[in-house]
Amino acid sequence: MNISNTIVGVRTLARKQIKRINRIWAQTLLPSAITLSLYFVIFGSLIGPRIGDMGGFDYMAFIVPGLIMMAIITNSYSNVSSAFFGEKFGKSIEELLVSPMPTWAVILGYVIGGLYRGLLVGLIVTLVSLFFSNLEFYNLFVVISTILLTSVAFSLAGLLNGIYAKKFDDVTIVPTFVLTPLTYLGGVFYSISLLPPFWQAVSQLNPILYMVNLFRYGFLGVSDINIYFAFAMLFVFIAVFYGLCHRLLDKGYGMRS
Amino acid sequence: MGEKALSIKNLRKIYDNKFEALKGIDLDIEQGDFFALLGPNGAGKSTTIGIITSLVNKTSGQVKIHGVDIDDDFSKAKTFVGVVPQEFNMNWFEKVEDIILVQAGYYGIPLSEAKPRCEKLLKQLDLWDKRNDQARMLSGGMKRRLMIARAMIHNPKLLILDEPTAGVDIELRRSMWEFIKKLNKEEEITIILTTHYLEEAEELCKNIAIINKGEIVENTSMKKLLKKLETQSVTLDVKDELDNLPVIKDFEISLVDSTTIQVLLKKGQSLNALIKGLDKLKIEVDSMRNTSNRLEELFLDITKSDKTKNDMGGETR
Numbered sequence A: 001m002n003i004s005n006t007i008v009g010v011r012t013l014a015r016k017q018i019k020r021i022n023r024i025w026a027q028t029l030l031p032s033a034i035t036l037s038l039y040f041v042i043f044g045s046l047i048g049p050r051i052g053d054m055g056g057f058d059y060m061a062f063i064v065p066g067l068i069m070m071a072i073i074t075n076s077y078s079n080v081s082s083a084f085f086g087e088k089f090g091k092s093i094e095e096l097l098v099s100p101m102p103t104w105a106v107i108l109g110y111v112i113g114g115l116y117r118g119l120l121v122g123l124i125v126t127l128v129s130l131f132f133s134n135l136e137f138y139n140l141f142v143v144i145s146t147i148l149l150t151s152v153a154f155s156l157a158g159l160l161n162g163i164y165a166k167k168f169d170d171v172t173i174v175p176t177f178v179l180t181p182l183t184y185l186g187g188v189f190y191s192i193s194l195l196p197p198f199w200q201a202v203s204q205l206n207p208i209l210y211m212v213n214l215f216r217y218g219f220l221g222v223s224d225i226n227i228y229f230a231f232a233m234l235f236v237f238i239a240v241f242y243g244l245c246h247r248l249l250d251k252g253y254g255m256r257s
Numbered sequence B: 001m002g003e004k005a006l007s008i009k010n011l012r013k014i015y016d017n018k019f020e021a022l023k024g025i026d027l028d029i030e031q032g033d034f035f036a037l038l039g040p041n042g043a044g045k046s047t048t049i050g051i052i053t054s055l056v057n058k059t060s061g062q063v064k065i066h067g068v069d070i071d072d073d074f075s076k077a078k079t080f081v082g083v084v085p086q087e088f089n090m091n092w093f094e095k096v097e098d099i100i101l102v103q104a105g106y107y108g109i110p111l112s113e114a115k116p117r118c119e120k121l122l123k124q125l126d127l128w129d130k131r132n133d134q135a136r137m138l139s140g141g142m143k144r145r146l147m148i149a150r151a152m153i154h155n156p157k158l159l160i161l162d163e164p165t166a167g168v169d170i171e172l173r174r175s176m177w178e179f180i181k182k183l184n185k186e187e188e189i190t191i192i193l194t195t196h197y198l199e200e201a202e203e204l205c206k207n208i209a210i211i212n213k214g215e216i217v218e219n220t221s222m223k224k225l226l227k228k229l230e231t232q233s234v235t236l237d238v239k240d241e242l243d244n245l246p247v248i249k250d251f252e253i254s255l256v257d258s259t260t261i262q263v264l265l266k267k268g269q270s271l272n273a274l275i276k277g278l279d280k281l282k283i284e285v286d287s288m289r290n291t292s293n294r295l296e297e298l299f300l301d302i303t304k305s306d307k308t309k310n311d312m313g314g315e316t317r
Helices: A003-023 A030-051 A059-089 A093-097 A103-129 A140-164 A168-184 A197-203 A207-220 A227-251 B045-052 B070-079 B096-106 B111-124 B140-152 B170-186 B198-204 B222-227 B271-280 B294-311
Strands: B006-014 B020-029 B034-038 B060-065 B081-084 B158-162 B190-194 B207-212 B215-221 B231-238 B252-257 B260-266 B285-290
Touching (some): A003 A059, A003 A103, A003 B096, A030 A059, A030 A103, A059 A093, A059 A103, A059 A140, A059 A168, A103 A140, A103 A227, A140 A207, A140 A227, B006 B045, B020 B045, B020 B060, B020 B207, B020 B215, B034 B198, B045 B060, B045 B081, B045 B158, B045 B190, B060 B070, B070 B081, B140 B170, B158 B170, B170 B190, B190 B198, B198 B222, B207 B222, B207 B294, B215 B222, B215 B294, B231 B271, B260 B271
Parallel strands (some): B034 B190, B034 B207, B081 B158
Antiparallel strands (some): B006 B020, B207 B215, B231 B260
16 A cells, blocks of 8 residues: 555545544543533633632633643543544454555544544634633744644553453543543642652652643743654654554454464 | 465464363465355354454464464455454444444555545445444344445455355345455455355355364365265156156165155266256156255265264274
8 A cells, every 4th residue: 555545545544533532522522522611610710719729820711721720631532532433343444454554544534533633622612612721822833832742642541451452431531540640649739849759759650640741841832841852752652652653453352363 | 387375284272271272274265266264153163263364372382374474464465364253343333334444544544545435335235225324233144234334445366265154145145155256356455254054155165275273174166176076965856747757777765755855866867867867757857956965975974974073093094
């Protein structure tokens, strides 16, 4: 398959993902907008003023970047994990397996789907946040690159989950018991400088901490983590997740006997 | 003779549970052939097809599709193959047309090329009116035809049909046969067919392999295989009611009812001799048919004798 044929393949797979997201928008786009609006109302407007400043900023201004990032992470992840597992469960994944599309192109097609939903929901949540807070950019390059890299990283992580999943429970267990706790403990609602040194060190094992802090740096110019180190960690996560996805898809893990 | 459409050498498959599904099979299929791959359930047919289409990883052996070794360039080898699997494997919520266009895209065919071909296939398979329906709304027969259209969208040179007419009514089965025959004759597509309807294999296929317990136990032309029949039974409907059982020298005849007789033809006995014999007795034949499918009798003989050999610890091929 030459490169122009492969591009057609990637475009087809990506278009299929995007069609799916748009077709079931009430399941894919709406829930995050509603949930995050509630976060803005409860944590930002009602509880926020009682908390006061966080890291030298109004609490609402502090949590907005983290909440947008949370929406991007969960949506990129769950889009790819559920789309891939759905195809595997219904056996329509065989349409892809029998085709000559190279593994990297299959991964790219799914990641574009994850990016589309992650970015679209991120945009919706950002628009909602404007009702509660004035967003100003400190460094637009950091904001955009963090969004893209985070969405790619979690799309790949979602794909890994989809590949490993054997039943529907498996695609909900990881987001519920791993992703959500990591997101909540990733500095969305607080600065890790508030934690005792031991828990600060433990927090640094959480990949979401780097993304939230990078993103917050793009808006507010403050971060608990060195931003170059945070970027490096993002690239490491992407490389590791991609490598695992490639290996498992090549072997046809859970799909080829 | 050019390269083979499919060449399999010493292909083995042992599943994780240690079940040996293929015990080193060899198979060559010429380009343009209409080939039947038959065998009882669990014989290894689907495993073989799975390996050719990359849905099953082989344990060892060599598979070449149009001269391309799947170990060297499976991506290229896959471009030659279209497959209609046994089980429905489509996204139920996608529209008929989208399912085919998406498959075209996976093969690198741009929409501008895929759309007219998709229209042609859907019209040929009588699905054009259903193009905007979701796959889940189709009947079983329509789903089968949709899978054939999907398998054909990239113009494969080798089409694998894994029980394509299972659950399809007789009328539709006949029309699918015509479509498949046309593909083989006019577009010179090599076809491999597995089926449980043995009359289907007899009607359509030129060559045949019978696989049993992971081994090819017969690999020959359909004609040669049918010649191996020691006996075959034919049923004749006669015009006038018979008072007595007709007697013709060397023929074993039984009376089914007053206008129907059954004749057991031994190897070497010709139908002409039978008809001449009946003519001498002034018995006029209205119609004639095989009492049971000839291939079915052979198939049972071959798989049974293979079982007997195995049970006796004898050699099997």
